[in-house]
Amino acid sequence: MKIMIVVGARPNFMKAAPVIFAIRDHNAGLPALRHSSSAPSAGAVEEKIQLVLVHTGQHYDEAMSGSFFTDLGLPKPDVHLEVGSGSHAVQTAEIMRRFEPVLLEEKPDEVLVFGDVNSTVACALVASKIALDASGRRPLIAHVEAGLRSFDRDMPEEINRIVTDHLSDLLFITEDSGELNLSHEGIAREKIHFVGNTMIDSLLASLEKADKSTVLDQFGFRGAPGAKQATRPYALLTLHRPSNVDNRETFLSILEGLTELSSTCPILFSAHPRTRKRIAEFGLERYFHSGGAQADGETGIRLLEPLGYLDFLSLMKQATLVVTDSGGIQEETTCLLVPCVTVRENTERPVTVTCGTNVIAGTQSERIRQAVQEQLHRRKPGRIPEKWDGKAGARIVETILRDFAGRNSADNSLEETAAAATVGGAIGSGKPE
Ligand code: UD1
Numbered sequence: 233m234k235i236m237i238v239v240g241a242r243p244n245f246m247k248a249a250p251v252i253f254a255i256r257d258h259n260a261g262l263p264a265l266r267h268s269s270s271a272p273s274a275g276a277v278e279e280k281i282q283l284v285l286v287h288t289g290q291h292y293d294e295a296m297s298g299s300f301f302t303d304l305g306l307p308k309p310d311v312h313l314e315v316g317s318g319s320h321a322v323q324t325a326e327i328m329r330r331f332e333p334v335l336l337e338e339k340p341d342e343v344l345v346f347g348d349v350n351s352t353v354a355c356a357l358v359a360s361k362i363a364l365d366a367s368g369r370r371p372l373i374a375h376v377e378a379g380l381r382s383f384d385r386d387m388p389e390e391i392n393r394i395v396t397d398h399l400s401d402l403l404f405i406t407e408d409s410g411e412l413n414l415s416h417e418g419i420a421r422e423k424i425h426f427v428g429n430t431m432i433d434s435l436l437a438s439l440e441k442a443d444k445s446t447v448l449d450q451f452g453f454r455g456a457p458g459a460k461q462a463t464r465p466y467a468l469l470t471l472h473r474p475s476n477v478d479n480r481e482t483f484l485s486i487l488e489g490l491t492e493l494s495s496t497c498p499i500l501f502s503a504h505p506r507t508r509k510r511i512a513e514f515g516l517e518r519y520f521h522s523g524g525a526q527a528d529g530e531t532g533i534r535l536l537e538p539l540g541y542l543d544f545l546s547l548m549k550q551a552t553l554v555v556t557d558s559g560g561i562q563e564e565t566t567c568l569l570v571p572c573v574t575v576r577e578n579t580e581r582p583v584t585v586t587c588g589t590n591v592i593a594g595t596q597s598e599r600i601r602q603a604v605q606e607q608l609h610r611r612k613p614g615r616i617p618e619k620w621d622g623k624a625g626a627r628i629v630e631t632i633l634r635d636f637a638g639r640n641s642a643d644n645s646l647e648e649t650a651a652a653a654t655v656g657g658a659i660g661s662g663k664p665e
């Protein structure tokens with residue numbers, strides 16, 4: 233079986249890594265499965281998986297792409313499309329144009345896409361209409377992190393989610409809301425598989441390494457040896473949603489909502505390239521500083537380059553509070569039980585609010601200020617959502633293999649029935665010789 237995995241932008245890498253490792257583990261276990269004297273466990277499929285890893289190049293800076301391959305221990309992509317940045321139409325079209333010949337050359341049985349970025353929808357769209365041979369065969373499409381809905385169609389990702397889900401043959405959901413949303417849209421129940429969250433698989437697998445990061449020392453937030461607290465208090469901030477940072481008023485409103493917090497607790501702001509551009513364009517530099525190691529009593533917002541995955545996890549785990557508009561960070565803080573204030577009007581990840589440590593504050597400064605205070609004095613403990621247990625990647629690979637085996641045996645029996653019908657038809661046709 234040949235599986236093609238498509239990644240392109242920062243949040244794809246940590247979602248894809250556990251599936252890649254589960255494929256590797258599956259292949260490594262095959263000889264044992266074959267030579268085992270006891271019968272293989274129910275549902276185990278002895279099919280070697282050939283993996284083709286495609287990177288679209290939607291994100292390309294070392295800090296937005298390369299460093300994640302190193303931190304996560306990912307293999308080098310087999311194919312790199314090098315599309316780079318552009319408007320939605322240009323980027324999506326360019327990915328499609330460059331992906332089509334790769335699909336025709338590789339002819340995979342299955343294409344796996346992740347999350348809700350332009351690379352996700354572009355490659356799903358190509359795979360859905362391709363003809364790999366004269367019979368018109370196309371690869372199956374599997375969407376990892378299916379079913380999430382913000383119900384806000386002004387959000388480009390919402391369009392990507394809806395389109396990708398409707399093109400997919402297997403939909404892997406991370407939380408209950410996914411099943412409800414997909415059922416409401418008429419997607420057949422048997423295509424939906426609740427497997428857990430691969431982003432959380434990566435988080436759990438990386439925590440030990442993240443603990444070795446020296447980022448807290450670099451920024452001067454490690455407590456003095458023997459001090460009561462291992463770290464000095466700080467908050468962590470990320471912003472990159474176009475609705476927040478491409479609009480000067482909204483961006484300012486968010487910053488104003490954080491002034492009370494930043495006057496007592498330093499805020500570390502990992503700024504996405506889009507955000508950095510807007511800070512320069514809107515002349516917002518005076519809201520930030522960019523210091524070296526933290527001086528005692530430092531306050532304000534310190535502007536940082538995007539951080540590597542392990543450094544970011546280390547900072548997130550120790551933070552007093554996280555303020556973000558990121559999808560993935562709402563989930564990671566839930567898993568780490570760190571209070572999170574989401575500066576958006578909605579979330580496509582409701583389980584992070586109902587079960588986790590997240591509150592949705594919107595973007596008005598007063599509401600943000602209140603949410604920050606609420607979270608700083610939070611009493612309600614968070615809970616880890618169902619199946620966010622580090623095993624989602626393995627569940628996905630098992631499901632794909634079982635599904636593939638099931639389809640093959642259905643095809644074979646159809647062929648046999650057709651052959652039998654042809655023979656029977658010829659004998660019993662009564663046509664003159
Ligand atoms: C994309 C995703 C978004 C995701 C985010 C994660 C879509 C529609 N959006 O948004 O869902 O949350 O990634 O980070 O797919 N840039 C660089 N270097 C890079 C990449 C981008 O400088 O390596 C700059 C370019 O100026 C580019 C801008 O950032 O125009 C935006 O990049 P783009 O990939 O279009 O969207 P993101 O905002 O990153």
Ligand code: UDP
Pocket residue numbers: 242243246470502503537538539540541542544545557558559560561564
């Ligand atoms: N992340 C990171 N460094 C940073 C900011 C985020 O490693 O400076 C990680 C974060 O831990 C999470 C992922 O990037 O795993 C989230 O990606 P992003 O916020 O870019 O996208 P979204 O989740 O909003 O689609």
